[in-house]
Amino acid sequence: MNNNVIEVKNLTKTFGDFTAVNAITFEVKKGEIFGFLGANGAGKTTAMKMLIGISKPTSGKAQVAGFDVFTHAEDVKQSIGYMSQKFALYDDLTVKENITFFGGIYGLSRKRIEEKRCELVEDLGLKDIVNQLVGALPLGWKQKIAFSVSLLHDPKIVFLDEPTGGVDPITRRQFWEMIYKAAHQGTTVFVTTHYMDEAEYCDRVSIMVNGKIEALDTPKKLKEQFRAENMNDVFLKLARSPSPTLTNGNEVNTDKN
Amino acid sequence: MSISVSNISKSYKNVNALQNISFDVKPGELFGLIGPDGAGKTTLFRILTTLLVPDAGHATVTDLDVVTHYKAIRNSVGYMPGKFSLYQDLTVEENLHFFATIFGTTIEENYDLIKDIYVQIEPFKKRRAGKLSGGMKQKLALSCALIHKPNVLFLDEPTTGVDPVSRKEFWDMLKRLQQKDITILVSTPYMDEAALCDRIALMQNGKILEIDTPAAIVKHYPKTIYNVSSNNMYQLLESLKAYKHHYSIYPFGEFVHYSDKRTDFNTEDLKAYLESRNLSNINIEKTAATIEDTFMELAK
Incomplete structure (x- = not known):
């Protein structure tokens, strides 16, 4: 049995004559916490958009949760969870309403949503705040709830985009404990970030520089390989060359598909 | 000023x-x-x-x-x-x-x-x-x-x-x-x-x-901090939390920063305990406190 939840081979995306993602190849195993790193403009976002089925690759192959991102993008979307630091929950809805809303979006039955809600309230100790507007909650709470909401439909993989930026150190660690638990239960966790302290928590990390994966290993081995004290130093040694959006004068808009 | x-x-x-x-x-x-x-x-x-x-x-x-x-x-x-x-x-x-x-x-x-x-x-x-x-x-x-x-x-x-x-x-x-x-x-x-x-x-x-x-x-950090690592981070955290002598337990990348309540803490005791919880590749080493450790101690 193949134990890989993500399989990427020579995945490439070009915008005009600019190659945002240049033939990247990697695999991610079931239950692995995989860090996907790169400087601004290195191509992380473009690569992740292909993996979550919202951007078509120019060439190469990628299978996510057993589905081809090129031909079965909709199936990919059903099998993944996604959480971004920038947008995760609706501030104008209560915690309960957010759970119901996202449960509905993910196609869960009313009964299942109800079960999941009770489970979540119990696990996170939300009893006192379940009827409060999400906008009024501290950032740390929002992020913990957002992470749980992204797991409502028991996805095979959850994609996290800079999940703990700006969060206080204690809450950040509670968040990582939730991630460890999810991974322990078999969910694959794919973390995109340029916060190097987040990278230290991953089982393996890849570092993208100018559209290519220049390094891929456990944080420990990368630190040994680059004779660096921490992942920040590893990153600095690898990503010294500025990104293409900084060196040439032509603006490249990678937001367009 | x-x-x-x-x-x-x-x-x-x-x-x-x-x-x-x-x-x-x-x-x-x-x-x-x-x-x-x-x-x-x-x-x-x-x-x-x-x-x-x-x-x-x-x-x-x-x-x-x-x-x-x-x-x-x-x-x-x-x-x-x-x-x-x-x-x-x-x-x-x-x-x-x-x-x-x-x-x-x-x-x-x-x-x-x-x-x-x-x-x-x-x-x-x-x-x-x-x-x-x-x-x-x-x-x-x-x-x-x-x-x-x-x-x-x-x-x-x-x-x-x-x-x-x-x-x-x-x-x-x-x-x-x-x-x-x-x-x-x-x-x-x-x-x-x-x-x-x-x-x-x-x-x-x-x-x-x-x-x-x-x-x-x-x-100013009041305790000695140990870097603890093992083959399984999730089980390591769960086991440390269940260890009644712990003073603080914080994940720090590939390690857990652990400090103990006892003044006569012996790393061998902790190692034996973790082995009894079926953990392997256990490593316990003293490490220096960071700003983040101090911040968490003060913010507790």
Whole structure:
């Protein structure tokens, strides 16, 4: 049995004559916490958009949760969870309403949503705040709830985009404990970030520089390989060359598909 | 003192953004406010740059009172807000020219101060500010905040959302500015940047937890910390939590920072316990406390 939840081979995306993602190849195993790193403009976002089925690759192959991102993008979307630091929950809805809303979006039955809600309230100790507007909650709470909401439909993989930026150190660690638990239960966790302290928590990390994966290993081995004290130093040694959006004068808009 | 803050408080509706904050920043010092979102850093910056009036307490910047002498302060300080606040529709060059004119000076007059920074974005001087990358916006904002040769520079989370390469470049720039006799107050949520400041204030929920040099702050940590690792992080954490002698348990990347309640703690006991929980590849080694350890201890 193949134990890989993500399989990427020579995945490439070009915008005009600019190659945002240049033939990247990697695999991610079931239950692995995989860090996907790169400087601004290195191509992380473009690569992740292909993996979550919202951007078509120019060439190469990628299978996510057993589905081809090129031909079965909709199936990919059903099998993944996604959480971004920038947008995760609706501030104008209560915690309960957010759970119901996202449960509905993910196609869960009313009964299942109800079960999941009770489970979540119990696990996170939300009893006192379940009827409060999400906008009024501290950032740390929002992020913990957002992470749980992204797991409502028991996805095979959850994609996290800079999940703990700006969060206080204690809450950040509670968040990582939730991630460890999810991974322990078999969910694959794919973390995109340029916060190097987040990278230290991953089982393996890849570092993208100018559209290519220049390094891929456990944080420990990368630190040994680059004779660096921490992942920040590893990153600095690898990503010294500025990104293409900084060196040439032509603006490249990678937001367009 | 370049900046003197005494018993400042500020609240919004039912949030106490700042509670009785006091500290001083010496001339030429690089002083860091270190804390997560919601600590009150931005409120403090807005009070010191005269954009917000405190509910209670006093503050002076270059010996001028922030409430009564706000006009004089505005002329002598530079402020780089956390949110990009330049004119997106003006080009790089137009923004810089605009700020120079507002302050009654010219780009040429103080060019030597911004040269190091500005040369990096000068090739794009005809580009609109809104079209710049994050790192370039940050350099332009810093240039605009410096163009009138301020005595004090306020930088509110200048490196948030910026990748490690640009972050390092930015701190190198700050060190060079400091040598030009500019006092710098900078805030950051990144604990690893604390070590780059002369002195820091650790902040959380509107309060200052501690003020000192980064080296002195880590020395105050009350316990010996051990790096613990094993073959399974999740089970390691669960096992340590179930170990009744634990004082603190915090994941730190590939390790767990563990400290023990007992004064006669022996690592062999812990190792034997973890082995009894079916963990393998167990490694326990003493490690030095970091700013983050101290922050968590104080914030408990």
